[in-house]
Amino acid sequence: MPTLLFHHPRELGDDTLAPLMDALHHCALDSGLFEARAIKVATLPLFHTRQAGEAKPFAMLQVRLFAGRTQEQRQALSTALLATINEHLGGHMSAIVEIVETDRATFSR
Template sequence: MPTLLFHHSGELSDDTLAPLMDALHHCALDSGLFEARAIKVATLPLFHTRQAGEAKPFAMLQVRLFAGRTQNQRLALSTALLSTINEHIGEHMSATVEMVETDRDTFSR
């Protein structure tokens, strides 16, 4: 853990996504909260997206991590990840980051 799931409108190309996935991995690693081997990053394209009833592209990063980080640590990570996303796609679409804590006692592997 963590797992970073990047949900995005389908029109983003591999030329944009591949460097973004690398940048998100490095951002999570640079936070000092995780070991490199524990970080998983994936894209999930979305189709027929709507914002406020209009066909508009958007992106959202869901960060799944085990409970136990402080609110300040989660906020710093969220802010850094959003900044990384905006560096890569800011002119194309709006983006959000959601932190989801996973209960280690109920997680199965």
């Protein structure tokens, strides 16, 4: 943990996604909250996106991590990750970051 799941329009190509995934990994590592070997990053393409009833692309990063970080740590991580996404997407679409805490007692691997 953490697992960063980047939901994106299917039209985004590897030339955008590969460097973004590297940047998100480094951003999470630079937060000081995780060891490099624990960070997992993946992409999930979205089909037929809509915003306000219009066909419009957007991106979302869901960050799943074990409970125990402070609100300030989670907020700083969220802000840094969103800035990283916006740098790579160049303002071509809206993006959001959601931090989701996972209960260790119910997590299996």
